[in-house]
Amino acid sequence: MLPAEIAQAVKRIQFVTGRQVSDVMAGAYLSVFKGRGMEFDEVRPYVPGDDIRAIDWNVTARTGEPHVKRFVEERELTVMLLVDVSASQDFGSGRRSKLEAAVELSALLAMSAVENGDKVGLLLFHGGADLYIPPRKGGKHALRVVREVLARGEAEPDRPPPRSFLLELPRAVRRWFARLQQRTQREPRRSTSIAAALELCRKVLPRKTVLFLISDFFDDGYLEALRGANRKHDVVAALVTDPRELEMPPAGLVQLEDAESGKSQLVDTQSTQFREELAKLGEARRQKLEQELRSSGIDLIAFDAAGSMVDPLLRFFRQRERRIRR
Numbered sequence: 001m002l003p004a005e006i007a008q009a010v011k012r013i014q015f016v017t018g019r020q021v022s023d024v025m026a027g028a029y030l031s032v033f034k035g036r037g038m039e040f041d042e043v044r045p046y047v048p049g050d051d052i053r054a055i056d057w058n059v060t061a062r063t064g065e066p067h068v069k070r071f072v073e074e075r076e077l078t079v080m081l082l083v084d085v086s087a088s089q090d091f092g093s094g095r096r097s098k099l100e101a102a103v104e105l106s107a108l109l110a111m112s113a114v115e116n117g118d119k120v121g122l123l124l125f126h127g128g129a130d131l132y133i134p135p136r137k138g139g140k141h142a143l144r145v146v147r148e149v150l151a152r153g154e155a156e157p158d159r160p161p162p163r164s165f166l167l168e169l170p171r172a173v174r175r176w177f178a179r180l181q182q183r184t185q186r187e188p189r190r191s192t193s194i195a196a197a198l199e200l201c202r203k204v205l206p207r208k209t210v211l212f213l214i215s216d217f218f219d220d221g222y223l224e225a226l227r228g229a230n231r232k233h234d235v236v237a238a239l240v241t242d243p244r245e246l247e248m249p250p251a252g253l254v255q256l257e258d259a260e261s262g263k264s265q266l267v268d269t270q271s272t273q274f275r276e277e278l279a280k281l282g283e284a285r286r287q288k289l290e291q292e293l294r295s296s297g298i299d300l301i302a303f304d305a306a307g308s309m310v311d312p313l314l315r316f317f318r319q320r321e322r323r324i325r326r
Helices: 001-033 057-065 097-115 139-153 165-166 171-184 194-203 225-230 271-293 311-324
Strands: 037-046 068-075 078-084 119-125 128-135 211-215 235-241 255-256 264-267 297-302
Touching: 001 311, 057 068, 078 097, 078 128, 078 194, 078 271, 097 119, 097 139, 097 211, 097 235, 097 311, 119 139, 119 194, 128 194, 128 271, 194 211, 194 225, 211 255, 225 235, 271 297, 297 311
Parallel strands: 078 119, 078 211, 211 235, 235 297
Antiparallel strands: 037 068, 119 128, 255 264
């Protein structure tokens, strides 16, 4: 996209998602993500009815009068969006591609976070880490997150990250990232490496963070890294799919190409056997992902790129809220 087109797309997304956040999203987000716990606020004189377990015995002994500690909920969260911009995300058979759906979902989450005073950051990845924006607050920062997802989604596969990205990283992480880029730049296409993205998060996010991993999960060998990230952070997997990945219309002979490996194959889509096998493989892949994440204690939200981003997100918030209250 040209810069002017990106600006127009950001304005459109800001208008659409801004209304959705103000109308329905912000309250649901707030009820689910409540912060890290309680933090100390002040010491005040004891009044009848206060919990005696809150008495500050040091202050009480010093003043000769009973005092209690007062705590308030530590509300501020850090939300990190890990967005897959590999070549398979460019696919779309409906009104938008999987990447365009990921952009809208990222905007919803970023604006919900800043609406509630939380920090939000961004990590775009394909074969390795592609662009990192440290978590910050504010509406302008949220729009920058949306703009970068739009812009990098249109970037060339071998386009190097901007120098400003590298300067955002600690020196030790910069050296690690440079070695990673040397490896991934040899790849002819934008393949997916979820593990590399999670490794960067491990290096740059010292405090507990809510990680939204937005991808089609066309990758292998990332499960241990995902489990490790979930032990430290709160990981939510957002699976973005396209209807044609499960159901192919009978269109005759079609040359299909794997977007990430470049391998192609001529198939007969008129064949009922082929279409049934495609649906079976797609459903099996999804069920395997669900089982692996469930056994790892990681939440999964499934999104259809051709459908609403709001409805599945709201269902997830409500289900998680009910689970928290039990």
